[in-house]
Amino acid sequence: MNTLLGLFLRRFVVVFFNDILVYSSSLTQHVSHFEQVFQCLLEGQFYLKLSKYLFAQRQLEYLGHIIPAAGVQLDPSKIQVVLDWHPPANVKALRGFLDLTGFH
Numbered sequence: 299m300n301t302l303l304g305l306f307l308r309r310f311v312v313v314f315f316n317d318i319l320v321y322s323s324s325l326t327q328h329v330s331h332f333e334q335v336f337q338c339l340l341e342g343q344f345y346l347k348l349s350k351y352l353f354a355q356r357q358l359e360y361l362g363h364i365i366p367a368a369g370v371q372l373d374p375s376k377i378q379v380v381l382d383w384h385p386p387a388n389v390k391a392l393r394g395f396l397d398l399t400g401f402h
Contacts, residue, residue, distance in 0.1 A: 306334065
């Protein structure tokens with residue numbers, strides 16, 4: 299997918315495995331970006347399950363983050379899980395917590 303959409307990556311497309319995020323400054327630009335992405339997918343013989351897609355959203359949840367028009371925020375429910383976590387009682391528990399949260 300990265301190869302197929304390579305020209306658009308980090309310009310107006312983010313790809314994570316088979317999840318495609320298209321972002322734009324305006325609705326007109328968004329439609330143009332979708333047309334370009336759809337054309338590439340068509341040429342690559344990829345098909346979309348439209349029931350899994352959201353179009354022209356002002357805010358969405360993507361990979362555990364809330365993405366509004368202004369930037370990226372952590373999902374508050376994910377933050378709450380960490381805040382509610384029991385403090386590690388030993389080194390093994392601390393390592394487990396750090397592995398879970400992605401800190402090394």
